[in-house]
Amino acid sequence: LAKTTQPISMDSYEGQEVNITCSHNNIATNDYITWYQQFPSQGPRFIIQGYKTKVTNEVASLFIPADRKSSTLSLPRVSLSDTAVYYCLVGSNDYKLSFGAGTTVTVRA
Amino acid sequence: GAVVSQHPSWVICKSGTSVKIECRSLDFQATTMFWYRQFPKQSLMLMATSNEGSKATYEQGVEKDKFLINHASLTLSTLTVTSAHPEDSSFYICSTPTEYQETQYFGPGTRLLVL
Numbered sequence: 001l002a003k004t005t006q007p008i009s010m011d012s013y014e015g016q017e018v019n020i021t022c023s024h025n026n027i028a029t030n031d032y033i034t035w036y037q038q039f040p041s042q043g044p045r046f047i048i049q050g051y052k053t054k055v056t057n058e059v060a061s062l063f064i065p066a067d068r069k070s071s072t073l074s075l076p077r078v079s080l081s082d083t084a085v086y087y088c089l090v091g092s093n094d095y096k097l098s099f100g101a102g103t104t105v106t107v108r109a
Numbered sequence: 110g111a112v113v114s115q116h117p118s119w120v121i122c123k124s125g126t127s128v129k130i131e132c133r134s135l136d137f138q139a140t141t142m143f144w145y146r147q148f149p150k151q152s153l154m155l156m157a158t159s160n161e162g163s164k165a166t167y168e169q170g171v172e173k174d175k176f177l178i179n180h181a182s183l184t185l186s187t188l189t190v191t192s193a194h195p196e197d198s199s200f201y202i203c204s205t206p207t208e209y210q211e212t213q214y215f216g217p218g219t220r221l222l223v224l
Contacts, residue, residue, distance in 0.1 A: 032211065034212055036215075041200065041218065041220065042217055042218060043113075043202045043204070043215030043216050043217050043218045044153070044202075044204075044215045045215070046212050046213070046214075049211060049212055087152070087153075096143075096155065096158070097143070097155070097204075097213060098155070099145075099152040099153040099154070099155075100152060101152050102152055
């Protein structure tokens with residue numbers, strides 16, 4: 001499983017865009033990049049997944065450069081309820097997930 | 110709505126007793142379920158992989174005789190913490206792959222406190 005590196009924490013204010021970059025230098029050819037969100041005392045929740053270029057859904061965008069050695073999760077116009085831990089995971093469809101430390105995002109009013 | 114449920118959501122027990130945690134897939138069959146443990150301010154750590162109809166596969170350092178896993182049906186996996194001790198106090202989370210295994214559904218978690 002490819003190891004990932006993310007910032008430990010990020011602070012933001014309501015209405016701002018938050019971008020979290022994850023490094024995964026050893027990503028394999030068949031690996032996907034997946035981001036999860038976790039609130040305190042809850043299980044993680046799937047946010048977005050991508051393989052290359054850009055993926056966008058109703059809650060976030062995921063930018064993946066051509067070399068795929070990093071990825072950036074973009075949360076547009078965050079609100080207080082976006083305060084959570086965000087995990088970047090890299091792996092293929094072989095079930096097992098290896099969680100890194102994650103990024104604690106704190107949104108302030 | 111939720112696709113994976115856990116029961117109980119929290120439990121307090123005395124040291125030396127056993128505690129069973131259930132993980133259910135709702136409205137779909139789950140041949141594989143995963144069990145994670147998460148200590149305060151830490152990330153999730155995979156404990157074991159539960160396979161329906163066969164023995165569970167445990168990660169290195171996880172005692173299989175202490176954390177008993179049973180996956181007797183396609184919708185239910187149970188984790189039993191035997192002879193629980195205060196250091197077993199943690200947040201236990203289960204998950205199962207989605208239909209095309211591209212990601213996982215996670216349960217809401219079970220908070221265990223051993224006194």
